[in-house]
Amino acid sequence: MATRSGTGQPTSRNSILIAVGIAAVVAIALVAGALLLRDDGGSSAAAVDVSGIPQEGSLLGDPNASVRLIEYADMQCPFCAEYSERMVPTLVNDYVGSGKVNADFRVVSILGADSEKAASYVLAAGKQNLMWEYQQELFRNQGPENSGWVTDQVLRKTAAAVPGLDVDRLFADAESADVTAQAHENMQGFQEAGAQGTPTLLVQIGEEDPYMIQVGLDPAALSAALDDALGG
Amino acid sequence: MSDRTLRIAAILVTLAGAGVAGYLTWAHFADQSVICVQGGGCEKVQQSSYSEIAGIPVAALGLASYVTVLALLVWDAPIARLSVATLAVVGLFFGAYLVAVQLVVIDAVCLWCMANDLVIGPALAVLTLLRLRT
Numbered sequence: 247m248a249t250r251s252g253t254g255q256p257t258s259r260n261s262i263l264i265a266v267g268i269a270a271v272v273a274i275a276l277v278a279g280a281l282l283l284r285d286d287g288g289s290s291a292a293a294v295d296v297s298g299i300p301q302e303g304s305l306l307g308d309p310n311a312s313v314r315l316i317e318y319a320d321m322q323c324p325f326c327a328e329y330s331e332r333m334v335p336t337l338v339n340d341y342v343g344s345g346k347v348n349a350d351f352r353v354v355s356i357l358g359a360d361s362e363k364a365a366s367y368v369l370a371a372g373k374q375n376l377m378w379e380y381q382q383e384l385f386r387n388q389g390p391e392n393s394g395w396v397t398d399q400v401l402r403k404t405a406a407a408v409p410g411l412d413v414d415r416l417f418a419d420a421e422s423a424d425v426t427a428q429a430h431e432n433m434q435g436f437q438e439a440g441a442q443g444t445p446t447l448l449v450q451i452g453e454e455d456p457y458m459i460q461v462g463l464d465p466a467a468l469s470a471a472l473d474d475a476l477g478g
Numbered sequence: 479m480s481d482r483t484l485r486i487a488a489i490l491v492t493l494a495g496a497g498v499a500g501y502l503t504w505a506h507f508a509d510q511s512v513i514c515v516q517g518g519g520c521e522k523v524q525q526s527s528y529s530e531i532a533g534i535p536v537a538a539l540g541l542a543s544y545v546t547v548l549a550l551l552v553w554d555a556p557i558a559r560l561s562v563a564t565l566a567v568v569g570l571f572f573g574a575y576l577v578a579v580q581l582v583v584i585d586a587v588c589l590w591c592m593a594n595d596l597v598i599g600p601a602l603a604v605l606t607l608l609r610l611r612t
Contacts, residue, residue, distance in 0.1 A: 277572065
């Protein structure tokens with residue numbers, strides 16, 4: 247190695263090369279580590295991609311579709327999360343995406359404080375017309391009932407996973423009077439429908455009164471109920 | 479520019495970097511929104527999966543790096559000069575990666591992070607490399 251005469255010190259040019267060389271190696275290792283060790287929450291992709299489908303508030307799909315599927319759901323309800331994962335893909339891919347049916351997600355709070363808080367944020371996402379993306383993401387991050395899992399951190403993390411969702415606005419809207427009024431309206435609709443639990447599904451044909459359907463977690467049963475409504 | 483001037487400038491830049499990294503670290507652990515002039519961008523970046531490495535916030539790693547750099551600048555032995563320049567260049571490269579992630583992957587920009595990655599990091603790298611030439 248070239249040295250300054252008599253000092254044993256590396257020359258300045260060599261020092262710079264050493265610094266940059268070591269730094270490059272360390273930086274490559276660091277970036278590789280960052281990519282390999284980043285915590286993606288272990289979550290899979292959303293149940294179904296609704297990005298190309300019209301959305302307004304709680305309504306997904308063509309507002310003029312002849313049949314509407316109304317779902318009352320509590321964000322803490324494990325069965326609702328299962329429904330979101332196993333049934334919504336059939337609903338969206340086979341019916342909503344093609345414009346035959348539209349889907350109305352009416353979030354309610356029947357299980358406790360975590361339900362109320364989660365519902366406010368889901369409704370707030372609806373003000374940005376991203377309710378369906380957000381509720382799917384929140385369902386995928388659902389915690390144990392009334393354990394206090396609906397923290398600001400969880401709400402931010404899930405919101406950040408939804409492309410286009412303004413997180414600051416979401417937090418502001420969740421506290422708004424509009425959202426409170428909508429939550430109250432949903433609860434009223436839930437009770438008037440005679441629902442006993444969540445998820446509760448109702449089918450509405452045109453302007454007729456909605457009627458309740460029981461399809462469990464069987465996509466074929468949901469298809470049959472919707473085909474029946476479309477055929478009638 | 480004299481070595482003394484470069485050293486003082488490097489210390490000031492390091493303090494600025496530690497301030498930014500410290501604020502972002504605090505916001506992360508205190509579960510607070512980051513003050514941001516561009517709606518949602520900072521939040522999105524801070525809450526993304528790229529904001530942590532093995533559960534450690536990137537901002538905290540940055541803060542630890544700045545504290546180390548500061549200690550090396552104070553020590554100022556020949557090996558410390560080489561180490562601080564190496565660390566600063568690592569920060570420069572890693573900052574470039576973080577900028578690319580924000581622009582290409584997350585599709586959101588955190589201005590605090592950008593200030594660190596595009597201004598403070600490069601400035602520190604230049605100042606500490608220049609000190610090796612003196």
